[in-house]
Amino acid sequence: MQFDIQSLDFPDTAALTSHTRRRLGFGLTRHADRISRVVVRLGDENGPRGGPDKFCRLQVTLVDAPQVVIRDCGPDLYSVIDRASDRASRAVAKQLERNRFGRQRPSLSGALQLPAEGLAPSGDPAARTSPAR
Numbered sequence: 001m002q003f004d005i006q007s008l009d010f011p012d013t014a015a016l017t018s019h020t021r022r023r024l025g026f027g028l029t030r031h032a033d034r035i036s037r038v039v040v041r042l043g044d045e046n047g048p049r050g051g052p053d054k055f056c057r058l059q060v061t062l063v064d065a066p067q068v069v070i071r072d073c074g075p076d077l078y079s080v081i082d083r084a085s086d087r088a089s090r091a092v093a094k095q096l097e098r099n100r101f102g103r104q105r106p107s108l109s110g111a112l113q114l115p116a117e118g119l120a121p122s123g124d125p126a127a128r129t130s131p132a133r
Contacts, residue, residue: 001032008043016042020081027089028060034096037061042081045073056084060092065099068092 005012005020020040028035038060045053052075060068068091072084 001028001035002037003040004037005040006042008041009047010042010044012042016077019078020085023081023085024058024088027085028092030089031092031096034063034065035060035092036063042077054080056080058084058088060088062092062095062099065095068095 003021003024005017007016020042024038024040028038038058041055041057041059043055043057045051045055053073054075054077055071055073056077058068058070060070062068068088070084070088070091072080072087074080074083
């Protein structure tokens with residue numbers, strides 16, 4: 001898994017980079033063999049005017065699956081990174097599960113099928129029961 005962390009409109013610090021890598025590592029390490037690249041863009045929503053909104057945009061490129069893009073913003077950049085990485089880990093897991101099983105998840109109801117109405121428990125159509133009136 002390759003990380004590409006970019007800071008826009010403010011200097012990139014070692015503490016910010018290590019926090020980003022650590023938080024993404026918590027959620028994405030489980031699927032590291034299916035993730036080829038993670039691009040992180042951190043910036044200030046309002047640009048040079050200032051203001052409280054910082055943003056984090058995560059672009060997770062998956063192997064043999066569509067990429068996952070997450071965007072989050074808020075006043076504290078560290079909490080924004082935390083929320084975005086949590087959302088990314090859930091979205092990646094969901095995308096990989098969807099890619100593996102298609103749109104339908106395997107269910108246990110197929111193993112517990114009950115006989116159709118009007119048929120005897122043995123399944124013999126000759127032993128049909130008439131509905132009670």
